[in-house]
Amino acid sequence: MLCCSLFFWHCQTAPEKGTPAHIKAVTSKIDDAVLANQETEHKDWLTYGRNYKEDRYSKLDQINKTSVEKLGLAWALEMGTKRGIQGTPIVVDGIMFATGPWSVLWAIDARKGEVIWEYDPEVPRSTATKYCCGVVNRGPAIYKGAIIWGTLDGRLVSVDAAMGTKNWEVMTIPENSKYSITGAVRIIKGNAVIGNGGAEFEARGFVTAYDAVTGKKAWRFYTVPGDPTKGFEHPDLAAVAKTWSGEWWKNGGGGGTAWDAITYDPELNTIYVGVGNGTHWDREIRSPGGGDNLYLSSIVALNADDGAYKWHYQTTPGDTWDYTATQPLTMAELAIAGEMRKVIMQAPKNGFFYILDRATGEFLSAKPYTYTSWATEIDENGRPLETEGARYTDGKTHWISPSSHGGHNWHPQSYSRQTGLVYIPSLKMSEGYARIDGREAYEKDAAGGGFGANVSVANKIYNPTVFDGNPNAPLPGTASGRLLAWDPIQQKEVWGIDQIAHYNGGILSTAGGLIFQGDAEGKFSARDALSGEVLWDFDVRSGVNAPPITYLVDGEQYITIPVGWGGGMGQSNKYVDRIHTGTFYTFKLDGKATPPDKLPAMASNFTQLKTNATPANIGEGLNLYLQFCMGCHRSPGKGGGAIPDLTRSSEGIFKNYEEIVLNGMLASQGMPNLGDKITKEELADIQSFVLYTADALSKGMNPKDYATNLAKMQYLADTKGPIRKAIQ
Ligand code: CA
Numbered sequence: 187m188l189c190c191s192l193f194f195w196h197c198q199t200a201p202e203k204g205t206p207a208h209i210k211a212v213t214s215k216i217d218d219a220v221l222a223n224q225e226t227e228h229k230d231w232l233t234y235g236r237n238y239k240e241d242r243y244s245k246l247d248q249i250n251k252t253s254v255e256k257l258g259l260a261w262a263l264e265m266g267t268k269r270g271i272q273g274t275p276i277v278v279d280g281i282m283f284a285t286g287p288w289s290v291l292w293a294i295d296a297r298k299g300e301v302i303w304e305y306d307p308e309v310p311r312s313t314a315t316k317y318c319c320g321v322v323n324r325g326p327a328i329y330k331g332a333i334i335w336g337t338l339d340g341r342l343v344s345v346d347a348a349m350g351t352k353n354w355e356v357m358t359i360p361e362n363s364k365y366s367i368t369g370a371v372r373i374i375k376g377n378a379v380i381g382n383g384g385a386e387f388e389a390r391g392f393v394t395a396y397d398a399v400t401g402k403k404a405w406r407f408y409t410v411p412g413d414p415t416k417g418f419e420h421p422d423l424a425a426v427a428k429t430w431s432g433e434w435w436k437n438g439g440g441g442g443t444a445w446d447a448i449t450y451d452p453e454l455n456t457i458y459v460g461v462g463n464g465t466h467w468d469r470e471i472r473s474p475g476g477g478d479n480l481y482l483s484s485i486v487a488l489n490a491d492d493g494a495y496k497w498h499y500q501t502t503p504g505d506t507w508d509y510t511a512t513q514p515l516t517m518a519e520l521a522i523a524g525e526m527r528k529v530i531m532q533a534p535k536n537g538f539f540y541i542l543d544r545a546t547g548e549f550l551s552a553k554p555y556t557y558t559s560w561a562t563e564i565d566e567n568g569r570p571l572e573t574e575g576a577r578y579t580d581g582k583t584h585w586i587s588p589s590s591h592g593g594h595n596w597h598p599q600s601y602s603r604q605t606g607l608v609y610i611p612s613l614k615m616s617e618g619y620a621r622i623d624g625r626e627a628y629e630k631d632a633a634g635g636g637f638g639a640n641v642s643v644a645n646k647i648y649n650p651t652v653f654d655g656n657p658n659a660p661l662p663g664t665a666s667g668r669l670l671a672w673d674p675i676q677q678k679e680v681w682g683i684d685q686i687a688h689y690n691g692g693i694l695s696t697a698g699g700l701i702f703q704g705d706a707e708g709k710f711s712a713r714d715a716l717s718g719e720v721l722w723d724f725d726v727r728s729g730v731n732a733p734p735i736t737y738l739v740d741g742e743q744y745i746t747i748p749v750g751w752g753g754g755m756g757q758s759n760k761y762v763d764r765i766h767t768g769t770f771y772t773f774k775l776d777g778k779a780t781p782p783d784k785l786p787a788m789a790s791n792f793t794q795l796k797t798n799a800t801p802a803n804i805g806e807g808l809n810l811y812l813q814f815c816m817g818c819h820r821s822p823g824k825g826g827g828a829i830p831d832l833t834r835s836s837e838g839i840f841k842n843y844e845e846i847v848l849n850g851m852l853a854s855q856g857m858p859n860l861g862d863k864i865t866k867e868e869l870a871d872i873q874s875f876v877l878y879t880a881d882a883l884s885k886g887m888n889p890k891d892y893a894t895n896l897a898k899m900q901y902l903a904d905t906k907g908p909i910r911k912a913i914q
Contacts, residue, residue: 203280204295204302206348212279213347214331221329221373222452231277231735234325234370235598238450239517242600243695244736248743249775250698254712254722258777260744261299265292267768269828269856270752272731273325274370274598274692275770276333277746280739283347284748285323286768289337289367293350296746297739299772299779303350307337314856315817317366318386320753320828321856322731324446324596325370327378329398334378336367342380342396354401358382358394365389365443374450374457375490377404381444385465386640390439393448393459395493405493409461409481410440422495431475438465438640440472442482446512446596451528454545456496457488458530462510467590467642469506470579471623478503483511485532485540487547497547501534503569506577507560507619508590508641509536516601516608520675522550531674533599533610535592538564541674553677555670556593556612559654560586575652578619583644583651585662589617590643591688595754598692598733600701605715607680608672609701613688615665616654618644624813645812646904647897663889665755669693669703671718681718687761689754691747692733704730704747708762710771724773727766727784729756729827746772752828758820760827763787790825790834792884799874803911805903807875808896810868814860822876823883833880843873843913866912873913 201207216232224230224237228245236242249257265271269287275294276283281302282294288309293302314321317338326335332344332353340359345352358380359365364387371380377395385391391409396402408419411427413435418424434440447460464482466472473479483502488495502509511534520529522541530544537558541550549568561570578584587593597611624639644651653662660666667685672678687706694702695715704710706729712722729751736745750768751760764787771781797804811822815832822833845851847869850859864872882892 203297209281209293210331210348212281213328216278216328217330218376229738230279231275231737232328233276234274234327234372235449235514235516236735238452240449240514241516241518241603242598242693242733243603245697246736246738246743247697249696249700249745251700251714251721253775254698254700256775257712257722257773258775259724259779259781260772260774260777261779262772262781263294263299263301263770264782265750265768265770267750269750270320270322270731270756271748271750271768272322272368272596272753273748274733275735275746275748276326276328277735277737278328282746283326283328283333284770285326285335286750287321287752289323289335291326291333291335291345293347294770296737296744296772299770305345305350307341307343309338311856312850312853312858313339315858316364316387317368318383318817319368320757322368322753324368327371327373329373329378332398334371334373334398336369336371336380338366338368340365340367340382342371342378342401344401356396356401356403363389369446369448372448372450373398379448379457381448381459383443383445383462385441385443385462388438388465388640389441389443390435391442391444391461393444393493407459407488407493407495409442409444409459409486420495426480429478429480431473431477434473437472441465444512447515447532449515449517449530450490451517451544454528455490456544457490457493458515458544459486459488460510460512460515460532460534461486462512463505463508466623466640467506467508468621469504469577470621476504479505483509483534483536485511485515485530485542487544499542499547499549499568501532501538501540502536506642507536507586509592510534513592513594513596514598516599517544518601518674522675531601531608533594533612535588535590535594536560536570537588537593538570539672539674539677551677555610555672555679556614556668557587557658557660558593559616559656559659578621578642581621583618583620583649585616585618585651585653585659587616587654587659589615590641591615591754595689597690597731600693600695602695602701602715604695604697604699606673606675607715608674609693609695610670610672611667611690611693611703612670613665613667614660615688616660616662618651618662620644620646620649646900647893648901667706669718671715683718687729687759689731689756691730694734694736696736702734702745702747704732704734704749706730706761710734710747724771725784726769726771727762727782728769729761729765731756742774744772744774746770755820756827757818757829758827758831759824765828790831792833792880793835793837793840793877795837795840795877796881797874797877799871800909801899802902802906803871803908804874804878805896805899805901806908807871807873808900809903810864810872811875814864815872822879832876833883840873843869867910870911870913871908
C-alpha cells in the first residue's frame, strides 16, 4: 500500500485483500458464466454444492493421502452462537460468506479468521416453535457483488458483499403463515431460486424465482395443486389434481414443501427440485380416496427460463411416512449398460438410492442403501413394492424403517469424480407410526410447538404395537449412523462405517484421494476415499452438522468446517461432554494455530425434586408434553443438546415454570410464551411428568418398565382424566 500511495502511477496491483475495494472487485465478477464454470474451476467455493452438479468434489490435491498428516489448524473463529450451524459457506478469493443460527450472515477473512462484517436479519426469537428442526440456515449465494440468502421467517435478503449493507429484501411466503426457510438459495440464470419448509405445520409447497439483482419476482412453481374450482396456477396442476382426492387444500394445503434440494443443469436448461412430504403425513387423512398425490416425494424438472413443468419422478407414491424427496440431488455422467447417461442421483428418506436420466426423467435404477421395511424393492417401472401393514391402517402402532428422519436426511452427500463413488451420511432408525388426526388439538395449539395435527408419530404408549420381526431391523428407540461409500453404477455399498449418532455432518471429496466429514462425536476426519480408513482427525469439541468446504487462498489449499451442534435431533441429544459455542475451524498444511480451550464437562444431573401428582396427572402431563414440548425438547432424559433436557433443569427453573412457560420469561432465547395455549393446571401436569421421568431415570429404572408405567398412566389420563391442580 505504501508503494501504491507514493508511486501511484506504478500502482497496478489489486486492492489489499479484505478491504471493501477488494471484496467489491472479486465478488462483482461472479455472474452466470462464472457460476456455470465451477466444474472446471476449483480455486473458490461459489455455490452451495460447489458447482451446479452439487457433487461437492474438488480437484484441489495439495492436501492428499500423503500430505494430510501435516494438516493443521490455520485458525478457529468462535462465533458466540449456541444453536445449530448447518450452512455451507461461500468463498471467493479468500473472503468467506457464511450463515449461522437465526439466519445471521458473516463475512470472514479466510486467511486470518476475522469477521469483516455481520448482518443480523433480526428474525424474531420468539418464533422458534414454527421451525421443526432448529433455527438453522444452510447457506447463502453470491451474484454480481451481492450476497443473497433466505431467513427463517421467510424473507429473501440481498446485501452488498463489500459493505454488508442491505440492497433489498422480499417476503417469499404469505404473511402470518407457518412456512419457514432453512435451505440454501440457488442462483440460476440470473434468478435467486428459493423454496421453503413447513409441511408439518400446514403449508402448500412452492418454489419461487426472484431476479437476483432487483429482487423482482420472476416465476413461482407450486408443488401441489390448490382448490380445483379456483383454477390452476400452471397447466400441469390440472393433471396432478387428479392424483388427489377429498379436500386436501382445506386441511393444511397438501404440503409438498421444497425445503432443501434445488439444482440446475445449464446445458439442459433444467432446474431440479426435490419435493417433501404431505400435510397430513397419513394419506388416508390427507387424501381419503387414495391416489399418488403428485408431486409429493418427487423430483420435479422445470424449464429454467420460466419455471414451467418438464417432467417428474415420484419416489414414494401416496407417501404416508414423511419420506421426502428433498434430500440432496447430485448429477454425474455415468456409463449405464454401456451407454453414457446424464444422471441425477438421490438417496431420499425412503431408503432407496435412485438414478434417473436427468434429460428425460427416465427411471434407471434404485436399490436400498439402508434397511427398509415399508417396501421390499422398486420394480422396473420405478414403483415400490410395499409390504403388508406398512400403511398402518389398522389403528395399531407399526414400527417401520426408515423413520421419518429417513435413511438419509439433508446432510450433503458427495460424488467423487476420482473414485466414482457417492459418499452418503446415512442413518438407521425405525419409528412407531399410527393413525392420528390431531387437528382438533392443533386448533387450540395454533402456533404451538407440537406436531400433533399433521404427523403420524405414535403418541399412545398403550396402543397395541406391531414390531418388525426382521433381526436386521433397528430396535425401537435406537438410532445410529453409517457413512457409506456407494457405487452408483453397481448400486451397492463398497464400504461403510458405523457411527454412534444418527446425524453427522455432510461430505466433501477431493482429488487428493480423500473424503472429509465432521461427526456428532466432535471429530473432523479425513479418510481414504477408497477404503474409508481414517488418515487424519481433529477434535472440534462439539458435534458437527455442516459439510466442509475447500478452496485456495494465495495458492494455498484451505479446508473449513463450520461447527455448531443443534438442528433436528441435535436439539435434544449430544455425544460430547459439553457443547461449545459455534466455531469455524480452518485447516491448511503446516497450520500451527492453537485451538480454543476445551472446557471441562458440565455436570447436568437429574433434578432431585419429586412430584406427588396422581398417575393420571402424570399421564396427562405426558400427553401435553407430546403436544407442546416434544417438538423442540424431544424425548426427556437424554441429556439435552442445543436445547435443555427438562429433567436436568435447575431448581430455579422449576420454581419459575409459570413465568417461563406462561409469561414468556425466556422468549428472547427462543422459548415461546404459551400463556394462551396452556392453563396453570396443565402446566403442573407437564412438570409432574418431567419430575416423574427424572426420578425414574435417576433411579436407573429400565426403559421397558418406564414405558410400561407411562403407558398405564397415559391410559388412566385418557380414560378417567386428570385431577386439575396448579403448580403449588
Ligand atoms: Ca417432513
